[in-house]
Amino acid sequence: MDQPTDPSKIIKQADGDVCPAATRWLPRYLCFLRNVEAVDQQCVSAERIAAALNIEPDRVRQDIAVLGVTARAGVGFVVVELMNAIERYLGWDNITDALLVGAGRLGAALAGYTGFAQYGMNIAAVFDIDDHKVGQTLSGKKVHHFDRIVSVAQETHAHMGIIAVPNEAAQEIANVLVLAGIRAIWNFAPVRINVPPNIVVETTDLAAGLAVLSRKLADALNPRR
Amino acid sequence: MDQPTDPSKIIKQADGDVCPAATRWLPRYLCFLRNVEAVDQQCVSAERIAAALNIEPDRVRQDIAVLGVTARAGVGFVVVELMNAIERYLGWDNITDALLVGAGRLGAALAGYTGFAQYGMNIAAVFDIDDHKVGQTLSGKKVHHFDRIVSVAQETHAHMGIIAVPNEAAQEIANVLVLAGIRAIWNFAPVRINVPPNIVVETTDLAAGLAVLSRKLADALNPRR
């Protein structure tokens, strides 16, 4: 308050820079709040959220702080207000159309998952380069040839691309997605992807969590190395 | 080497305690190595792995260090040797049978994903409490009533359970899985779960990565707050 801190830090806080760690928790709070709302409760304290999710109340308050929603001490937050704030913060108050590239095993699973609507996302079209897959439907979505992605991107005004192709192809696909005007890429290939600075990328490696679990299990079943 | 460090640290290193951060990277290396092997290359350096995955070579070496595989300086690692070491470390040299609980949206997607075999895991059976779903098949797997899980667990000798049910039910399901003799739980419900100390849990929240991406996208499309 009175001690002037390192200026670089001040700037970092001042602009709306995203703190990934906090953002990752917001969907959990939102999910819980939806349940609470369904039961017709008006207010909820950070304590109660924490208890339900089995985490520290401190973290709940810290994560929520970025939203700018204020609570009444002794009472807590207004459920609807907090829900709306999270949805607005994540941009989940509007559905984002996404183009899914890759109709293989993972692509098929993603196309078949009907829960993305809850997270403000809709898979608008599916693409592949394999002529055997092109023309078929995947969970009711038609598979287009990847050549057509630029025109489809323009038609749908999609902002997001989802990469579910083999490692080697991932970077190349990303390049084309950028050319097609895509601004955000959700990458399921276990490789880091290079994109221009105005494009945002998030890589999700499904196998990572399973690897940790498998290792722990191997240890538990067979201790002493 | 000569300075005696804090004893607690020494113990922590001494026993085979898992470092989650390193373990999370191993599937990526494995995936790349499988490609390299397919092209009939015998050796590979940490530098090359790092280049292909677009990360720092230092990290590759550090992560690989836990495996106890040694490389020849100036040449690198023997591909097959390194692959086998990773698979053994993760217990992926044997397939683990898993019981999937929840035949909803996410459960259906997981049951439909045919790629888990690559990660040493097989979904042996699917369970739900909804009578409409019980008896149906999900991607060729029959859906059993959750009541039957204890007996099925014994028949299949499954060690792993996968939770894909709504938040509120997650803890309860976990309790039953433990009673059924399950040792490892892969939890897709965005809640922290309590289990006895001899049971291992890993929670994967699909929405977390999407939340970060959505927020960054919202920022990119609409800067200045």
Added chain:
DNA sequence: TAGATTGTTAATCGATTAACAATC
């Protein structure tokens, strides 16, 4: 030997946990 790459140890960075004064 010389060049290249390893493997380990130290330094930075970020995220989680703890503490506590401010507020309703």
Added chain:
DNA sequence: TAGATTGTTAATCGATTAACAATC
């Protein structure tokens, strides 16, 4: 006012990045 809960700041913890001597 008293009790309860917030919101912010400091302390701990772990993970990533950097550095460098050891090795083939």
